[in-house]
Amino acid sequence: MESTLTPRTAGEVRDAVAWAVSAREPLRVIGGGTKASVAPPIQTGHTLTLAGLSGIVAYEPEELVLTLKPGTPMAEVTAALDEANQMLAFEPPSFAPLLGSSGTATFGGTFGTNFAGPRRLTAGAVRDHMLGVEAVSGRGETFKAGGRVVKNVTGYDLARALAGSWGTLAVATLLTVKVLPRPETEATVVLDGLAAEAAVGAMAQAMGSSADVSGAAHLPADVAAIVPDAKGAATLLRLEGFGPSVASRRAMLEGLLKSHGPRLLEREASAALWPKVRDATPFVGTDGAVWRCSVAPTMGPRVAAALPTGSRVMFDWAGGLLLVETPAVGDAGAAALREAIRRAGGGHATLLRAPPAVRAAVPTFQPTATGIAALAGRLRQAFDPEGILNPGQLGR
Amino acid sequence: MSSLAMPAPEAATLARRAEIVAALRAIVPGEGTVDHETGMRPYETDGLTAYRQMPFVVVLPETVEQVAAVLRYCHENNIRVVPRGAGTSLSGGALPLADAVLLSMMRFNRILDIDFDNRTATVQPGVTNLAVTQAVAHAGFYYAPDPSSQIACSIGGNVAENSGGVHCLKYGLTTNNVLGLEVVTIEGEVLRFGGKHLDQEGYDWLAFMVGSEGLLGVVTEVTVRILRSPETARAVLIGFPDAEDAGRCVAAIIAAGIIPGGMEMMDRPAIHAAEDFVHAGYPRDVDALLIVELDGPQVEVDHLLGEVERIGRAHGATHCRVSESEEERATFWAGRKAAFPAVGRISPDYMCMDGTIPRRELPTVLKRMAELSQKHGLRVANVFHAGDGNLHPLILFDANEPGELDRAEAFGADILRLCVEVGGCLTGEHGVGVEKRDLMDAMFSEDDLKQQQRVKCAFDAGHLLNPGKVFPTLHRCAELGRMHVHHGQLPFPDIPRF
Incomplete structure (x- = not known):
């Protein structure tokens, strides 16, 4: 039997999971499914999509708080925030073009993956902005954690932990997620022609x-075509805020980087460029496999140097985030x-995109460290003792 | 001491005290194991001094191996453990138990690594919050979360409580500034979560650990992010004849896209107490006073001060003064920072509450708090982290007057229930501890609390770490793990399937 369950209320989500528990049928849980190809395939015929559980429930710009259902399209979130001159500060990427997926990205998918963009460097990831959650556990029980205020230490911080x-x-x-004012303006200082080590410095x-x-990114020459007037590699430093402040900074x-011959991208050019860094646009439509890796910023170039011939890499987060394209072989x-x-002191690599043959050979997620695996197993047991929800994800 | 039900001591543990002390002394020799009354006395309470309990024995390990060995021994022998940092908790998070090993982490006081290129500092948990900033200040950096106890409180304690401070609206809580932890589990296993990179792999163990109030594991190393200090900071005092206008002014500042470094509000009783104490130059003829601090590049600060002043005046401010020097800025803050001792001067005792409310509810909450003040016959002064809605009502009472402590506690509980009722929470930054433990059901259902306790079970199935804190009722993990499976049909068959 194959089915797609599209619950429209929290109660229906609970019923669906409770059924799956009783029938011992695993569920593939998705939002809009735009990032579903990242996750390893699951042996189940049952998909629970949250697309039907959609809509902004409460948005109070002056409280900096947004409460919404997980199936709410990201476009709807952005539009509502735009109207109040606010934003999700973690700058969520749109990976649909990169992954070649159709469908509508949802806030739930953003929450579930914790994928954040360039501003993560200073503003934090999705998890840093989560304030409250209501959810159905793999036991088929409803619970809530956190709340709707920006400062709250009442009980374990599950809203963050579930991101x-x-x-x-x-x-x-x-x-419920914390939102922030959108910067009045932006500009990007560009340094041309630096090697990765010098750029990270x-x-x-x-x-x-x-x-x-x-935002601090370095694009080596083979991915720098997205930068206007690129002359070889481009190192990008974004400034955001109020007009007089951006001008002064x-x-x-x-002055600080005078020796590197800085040039400037004004507001429009800057605003057009960063989404391409965020979404790994240079790798859209290519044949390569794509990885997303996080390491200590100064270790970025060292990790990049270990990549197979024919790889291309974009450095974000001042060198700490590597968006990597490798030949899709082996x-x-x-x-x-x-x-x-x-060797670089730790971090992780997630395989975002790869043909099925590579997927079959390679764990998508960073394998769990031995010491932590047992704890991770007990945590799963605490929420989902029957292994109903997305089995196979996150290295399990 | 006020009545507070703690887990009944294990008779088996109490009966074996000499043997247990000897075993611990074998792990942590010399003065590292303390079992005499005078040595243990300083540990009988923390920042919540209304509650006291002599520890069973105090252990002060110096190495990770010692911590692991102590926890392993306690786990094998079913002995409870209360971890403790500097002991500044305002919620009784480090309150001892009569049968529990008090594990002090204050000998873990070294700064291990400072990495300016990656903007991280790795420190042991007993290092004080301020010492982290002091260790990086020479290069123009600082550690952003700054709880008011920052001179004394430890980073390990900050991790346990997810501490905030006046700057956390702009710079985040502890959880937003921790990148890595080394943690020893109750089984004595040493685990590392995160590191110098952003976003750890797998589950977000840092999110589980930070704010877990010592119930999940013992932190032995912390990696935090450090930031470049703002170029400058200036503050403005804005006084309002009507607290409601002050609340609207705060909302308007945020609506204008301004996130100040700090935004504090005081009500009339707090203003008067502070002004009488430190003469900060606060106006006395206002109902609410805002201190708005802007930090960043000089140009930005000057620009935004103008904006904030304009917004203040548009919202009926009768008093507006911008700091013209670093000394004047410090004076503006001196009153706010001395608010607690200032209130201590006008009352023999006070109790500091810590709820958070949606800011728009401030007028309602202040009005209802005044009614509660009448009902309980006790005065209250309010200081408020206005930017993030974190309210600190200070309840004035005299513990020597029979019944006043009980009345103060009842008043405090009413205030916190009110915070939850208007859409807020029981604690914004002080933690649940023992203080708010029995109010948890005002905010969470039985199912909510059971799911939280299942997390506890994943880390500490025997409930040995800091029992009696956070959760009003302790359920056995076996009971929590039981499933009630309802054998049913596929639900809502009318839903389209493909």
Whole structure:
């Protein structure tokens, strides 16, 4: 039997999970499904989609709080925030073009993956902005944690902890997230032609200054075509805020990095460029496998150096986030990449995109460290003792 | 001491005290194991001094191996453990138990690594909050979360409580500033979560650990992110004849896209107490006073001060003064920072509450609090982290007057229930501990609390770590794990399937 369950209320989500528990039938839990190809295939015929559980329930710009159902399309969220000059500060990527998926990205999928964009460097990831959750556990029981206020330490911080759990612990039915004012303006200082090591050094210098940089990325020459007037590699430093402040910080940053010959992208060019960094646009429509890796920023170039020939890499988060395209053959560089990350003091690599043959050979998620595996098993037991929700995700 | 039901001591543990002390001394020799009354006395309470309990024995390990060995021994022998940092908890998070090993982490006081290029500091948990900033200040960096106890409180305690401070609207709580932890489990296993990279792999163990109030594991190492200090900071005092206008002003500042470094509000009793104490130059003829601090580049601060002043005046401010020097800025803050001792001067005792409310509810809450003040016959002064809605009502009472402590506790409980009723929560930054434990059911259902306790079971199935804190009722993990499976049909058959 194959089925797609599209509950429209939290009660129906609970009924669906309770049925799956009683029938011992695993559920593939998705939002809009735009990132579903990232997750390893699950041996089940039953999909629980949250697309039917949609809508903004409460939005109070002056409280900086947004409460919504998980199936709410990201476009609807963005539109509502735009109207009040606010934003999700974690700058969620739109990976649908990269992954070649159709469908509508939802807030639930953003929550479940904890994927954040360039501003994560200073503003935090999805989890940093989560305030409250109502959910159905893999036991088929409804529970809530956190609340609807921006400062709350009442009980374990499950709203944050469930972010990035890939739907393996519980199915969210209502989410509250902190929102922030959108910057009045932005500009990007560009340094041309730096090698990765030098670029990471310049980015560290900028991040350590009081220029309050909100995005720091380095694009080697083979991915720099998205930068206007690129001359070889491009190192990008974004400034956001009120007009007079951006102007003053820009002058300060240009002074600080004078030896690298900085040039400026004004507001429109800057605003057009960063979404392409965020969404790994240089890798859209290519044949390669795509990885998303996080390491200590200064270790970025070292990890990149271990990649197989023919790889391309974009450095974000001042060098700490590597969006990598590798030839989609063999293990697509998995062993070399994960070993380099281990040697770099730790971090992780997630396989975002790969043909089925590579997928079959390579764990999508960073394998869980031995010491933590047993604890992770007990945590799963605490939420989903029958292993109903998204089995196979997150290295399980 | 006020009545507070703690888990009944295990007779088996009490009976074996000499043997247990000897075993612990073998692990942590010399003065690292304390079992005499005078040595244990300083540990009988924490920042919530209304509750006291002599520990069973105090252990002060110096190495991770010692921590692991102590916990392993306690686990094998079914002995309870109360972890403790600097002991500044305002919710009784480190309140001892008569049969529990009090595990003090204050000998873990070294700064292990400072990495300016990656903007991280790795420290042991007994390092004080302020010491982290002091260790990086020479290079122009600081550690952002700054709870008011920052001179004394430890980073380990900050992790346990997810501590905030006046700057957390802009810079986040502890949880937003921790990148990595080393944790010893009750079984004595040493685990590492996260590191110098952003976003750990797998489950978000940092989110589970930060704010878990010592119930899940013992932290032995913390990696935090450090930030470049703002170029400058200036503050403005804005006084309002009507607290409601002050509340609207705060909302308007945020609506204008401004997130101040700090935004504090005080009500009339708090203003008067503070002004009498430190002479900060606060106006006395206002019902509410805002301190708005803006930090960042000089140009930005000057620009936004103008905006904030304009918004204040548009909302009926009768008093508006911008700090013109670093000394003046410090004076503006001196009153707010001395608010607690200032209230201590006008009352023999006070109790500090810690609810959060949606800001728009402030006028309602202040009005109902005044009614509650009448009902309980006790005065109250309010200081308020206005930016994030975190309210600190200070209830004035005299513990030497029979019944006043009980009345103060009842008043406090009513205030916290009110916070929950208007859509807020029981605690914004002080933690649940023992203080708010029995109010948890005002905010959470039985199912909510059971799911939280299942998390506890994943870490500590024997309920040995800090029992009696956070949860009003302790359920056995076996009972919590039981499933009630309803054998049913596929639900809502009218839903389209493909």
